[in-house]
Amino acid sequence: MADTVNKTLDPRVNRRGFLKGCTMAAAALGLSESMVPKMVEAATSAQRPPVIWLHFQECTGCSETLLRGAHPDLANLILDIISLDYHETVMAAAGYQAEQALHDSMEKNAGKYILVVEGGIPTAENGIHCKIAGKTAMESLEEVASNAAAIIAYGTCATFGGVQAAKPNPTGSVGVDKLVHDKPIINISGCPPNPVNFLGTVLHYLTFQRLPAVDSLKRPKFAYGRRIHDHCERRAHFDEGRFVEQFGDEYHKLGYCLYKVGCKGPETFANCPVARFNEAGVWPVAVGHGCIGCTEPNFWDTMTPFYDRIPNVKIPGSGIVEDADRIGTKVLGVTAAAVGIHAVVGIGKRLIKGKSDSEG
Numbered sequence: 001m002a003d004t005v006n007k008t009l010d011p012r013v014n015r016r017g018f019l020k021g022c023t024m025a026a027a028a029l030g031l032s033e034s035m036v037p038k039m040v041e042a043a044t045s046a047q048r049p050p051v052i053w054l055h056f057q058e059c060t061g062c063s064e065t066l067l068r069g070a071h072p073d074l075a076n077l078i079l080d081i082i083s084l085d086y087h088e089t090v091m092a093a094a095g096y097q098a099e100q101a102l103h104d105s106m107e108k109n110a111g112k113y114i115l116v117v118e119g120g121i122p123t124a125e126n127g128i129h130c131k132i133a134g135k136t137a138m139e140s141l142e143e144v145a146s147n148a149a150a151i152i153a154y155g156t157c158a159t160f161g162g163v164q165a166a167k168p169n170p171t172g173s174v175g176v177d178k179l180v181h182d183k184p185i186i187n188i189s190g191c192p193p194n195p196v197n198f199l200g201t202v203l204h205y206l207t208f209q210r211l212p213a214v215d216s217l218k219r220p221k222f223a224y225g226r227r228i229h230d231h232c233e234r235r236a237h238f239d240e241g242r243f244v245e246q247f248g249d250e251y252h253k254l255g256y257c258l259y260k261v262g263c264k265g266p267e268t269f270a271n272c273p274v275a276r277f278n279e280a281g282v283w284p285v286a287v288g289h290g291c292i293g294c295t296e297p298n299f300w301d302t303m304t305p306f307y308d309r310i311p312n313v314k315i316p317g318s319g320i321v322e323d324a325d326r327i328g329t330k331v332l333g334v335t336a337a338a339v340g341i342h343a344v345v346g347i348g349k350r351l352i353k354g355k356s357d358s359e360g
Contacts, residue, residue, distance in 0.1 A: 049083065051114045053088075057122055085101060086101055150205070158187075160189065186212070232285055233286065234258065258285060
């Protein structure tokens with residue numbers, strides 16, 4: 001396996017980094033280490049799957065995050081696994097040459113290429129709010145999707161319309177699956193998403209010749225099957241009723257739970273606490289900023305104000321995959337009793353401890 005890896009890798013990616021990347025992806029997918037050699041074999045095949053990457057209404061932050069992945073260099077790693085035939089941000093060609101590259105790949109690889117879409121698709125006024133090469137985003141998506149083997153909607157804009165879909169959504173921005181209904185689609189949401197989730201999806205596709213299992217929102221269950229709240233390092237503080245009351249207070253400095261200052265972890269499904277970002281070992285909550293729920297549909301409307309606790313929120317039972325399927329489409333407002341109970345239990349424990357200490 002080592003010889004195969006060394007012979008097929010771009011010189012910018014060393015064998016150790018490549019194996020580490022495959023191991024990371026296997027872990028994210030919930031696979032055992034025994035699957036790593038199979039993933040490596042699939043990833044180092046001479047037949048790299050052709051990929052066409054389209055940009056529509058977006059800030060390019062999803063691509064930027066992927067390009068800044070490190071240890072291993074996820075950008076180079078992914079580029080070794082796929083044949084990126086068209087990507088407006090990173091390709092050298094421009095204008096006519098870029099369009100020619102797009103159409104050449106579509107013709108040569110009809111029915112075989114993976115289409116990655118970054119950005120929302122505006123539909124208002126016949127889609128005039130986003131045009132490339134004289135065609136609207138709607139027209140480009142329809143044309144390129146028609147011969148794609150599968151589609152990956154990358155980022156919350158491509159999956160759910162993104163911030164431009166916030167009310168009143170003047171451009172009529174929507175996600176890919178609102179317009180394409182006859183192709184396998186997988187949604188990797190997040191603003192931005194974690195590059196590991198993209199890598200895991202691609203390696204799963206190469207290894208098993210199919211996309212990973214998805215929830216009701218077409219998100220891969222390996223990445224979006226549990227609530228952030230359930231594997232957050234601050235969860236113990238929540239259970240004990242220890243909350244930050246305002247940013248910068250002593251409880252904030254002690255790393256207490258951020259729910260009261262707006263953390264949307266109890267309503268958000270993602271693997272941020274586990275995968276973290278760019279292998280820096282941190283994610284927003286770890287550095288003191290609450291989750292804003294960016295992996296959820298319409299988060300700009302349903303999760304705001306970002307720094308206020310959402311009132312009357314039910315924190316559902318187990319947070320397992322079935323919960324993601326059942327409640328992942330919206331924030332459920334029922335009762336704040338769960339938070340109140342946790343707080344009371346925590347206070348009660350401290351009172352009992354104080355009484356015992358005084359009696360002693």
